[in-house]
Amino acid sequence: MTWGEAIMLVVAATVAGLMNAVAGGGTLVTFPALLLLGTSSLVANATNTLALVLGTLGGVYGYRRQLASVRPWLTRFVPVSIVGGLVGAILLTVTGEQIFSRLIPFLLLFATVVFVLQGTFRRFAGFGDSDAPPHPHGRAVGLAVFYQLGVAIYGGYFGAGIGILMLASLGFLGLTDIHETNALKTVLASLINLVAAIYFIAVGLIDWPKAAVMTAGALVGYFVGAHYAQRIPQRRVRQIITTIGFLISAVFFYKQFLR
Numbered sequence: 001m002t003w004g005e006a007i008m009l010v011v012a013a014t015v016a017g018l019m020n021a022v023a024g025g026g027t028l029v030t031f032p033a034l035l036l037l038g039t040s041s042l043v044a045n046a047t048n049t050l051a052l053v054l055g056t057l058g059g060v061y062g063y064r065r066q067l068a069s070v071r072p073w074l075t076r077f078v079p080v081s082i083v084g085g086l087v088g089a090i091l092l093t094v095t096g097e098q099i100f101s102r103l104i105p106f107l108l109l110f111a112t113v114v115f116v117l118q119g120t121f122r123r124f125a126g127f128g129d130s131d132a133p134p135h136p137h138g139r140a141v142g143l144a145v146f147y148q149l150g151v152a153i154y155g156g157y158f159g160a161g162i163g164i165l166m167l168a169s170l171g172f173l174g175l176t177d178i179h180e181t182n183a184l185k186t187v188l189a190s191l192i193n194l195v196a197a198i199y200f201i202a203v204g205l206i207d208w209p210k211a212a213v214m215t216a217g218a219l220v221g222y223f224v225g226a227h228y229a230q231r232i233p234q235r236r237v238r239q240i241i242t243t244i245g246f247l248i249s250a251v252f253f254y255k256q257f258l259r
Contacts, residue, residue, distance in 0.1 A: 005037050006213045013214035017055045017221020020163060021186070026052060026221075027160035028111060028245045030214065032252075039207060041101045045092065046200035047207045047214070049159060053193035055218020056186060063183035070184040076141065080149040081188045085195035088156020092196075093203055105252040111160030112245030148188070155192040156199075163189050 012033040016026030027048060034044035060067075092100060148166070155162040163185045200206055 001037075001209050001213075008037070009033060009210055009214050010217040013051055013055065013217030014221040015217075016052065017218040017223075018225040019221075020052070020056075020189075021182075021222045021225025025111065025161060025164070025245065026218075027158075028108065028248060031108075031160070032248050034207075034210065037210075039210065040097060041104060042092065042097050043205050043207050045100070045158065046197070046205035047211045049193050049200060050197040050206055050211045051214030052159075052218050053190055053197050054215040055222045056190035056193070060183075060186055060190060061223065063179065063186055066180045066183035067187070069180050070187075073184055074187065076145055077148050077184070077188055078191060080145055081152045081191045082195050084149045084152020085156040085192035086199060088153040088158075088192075089196035089199040090156075091153070092157050093199075093205070102256055105249055105256055107158045107160065108245065108252060109249040111158075112242065112249055114161040114164050116242050152188075152192045155189065156196040159193060159196075162192065 009030075012030050016030040018026075019029065020026040030048050030052065031044055034048055035041065039047065095103075151162055151165045154165070166185045166188060197206075
């Protein structure tokens with residue numbers, strides 16, 4: 001890895017950490033960056049997972065004041081997040097390089113569409129609605145836990161957009177404070193990626209030099225994003241991320257199916 005490649009990965013990981021702390025979608029930057037440097041798709045996915053999960057420590061620290069408020073929900077969502085993350089990681093290695101490579105364009109497009117629709121998800125979830133139920137029905141909690149299991153499996157397999165997917169259900173549980181919701185989302189996403197990363201390490205899929213430089217960038221990005229999320233013009237950030245996501249999806253569709 002050259003100095004130029006290292007700088008590229010640090011910048012990409014910093015931007016991704018900032019994006020994930022503010023709005024989500026960071027994998028849409030880091031994963032293609034790794035592929036651009038010639039990293040195989042499985043190794044790129046595993047390395048990206050490890051780098052971003054270590055970077056989330058900065059985000060968790062940034063939301064440390066909100067953690068006490070969401071601790072009761074952690075006991076419900078942590079177990080299924082751990083199990084789902086492991087299942088997804090195992091599925092990735094079982095499907096193999098060729099199948100995963102053909103799925104990449106669809107996964108990137110799916111993550112981009114989810115990112116575009118995050119405003120709809122937020123409104124559907126009732127964020128900012130003072131009439132949201134503070135004590136959800138037991139059935140609603142059960143459905144949310146089951147939904148979280150599906151999100152965790154997807155997160156262990158690929159991961160782009162899982163934070164946005166989680167926002168779709170958390171509002172129904174009475175979490176109307178966006179800072180508390182982001183804190184819960186950050187912790188759960190980090191656990192999903194942590195379990196997947198441990199499995200990827202065990203099966204030898206990590207490119208350690210690239211993971212190291214990306215981790216440094218992700219730590220900075222997550223920390224800054226968690227502290228200054230409300231000061232950033234999020235509409236502009238989302239427009240840029242959306243454009244990048246659709247362009248990257250189109251490129252990979254062309255490379256896989258049209259070239």
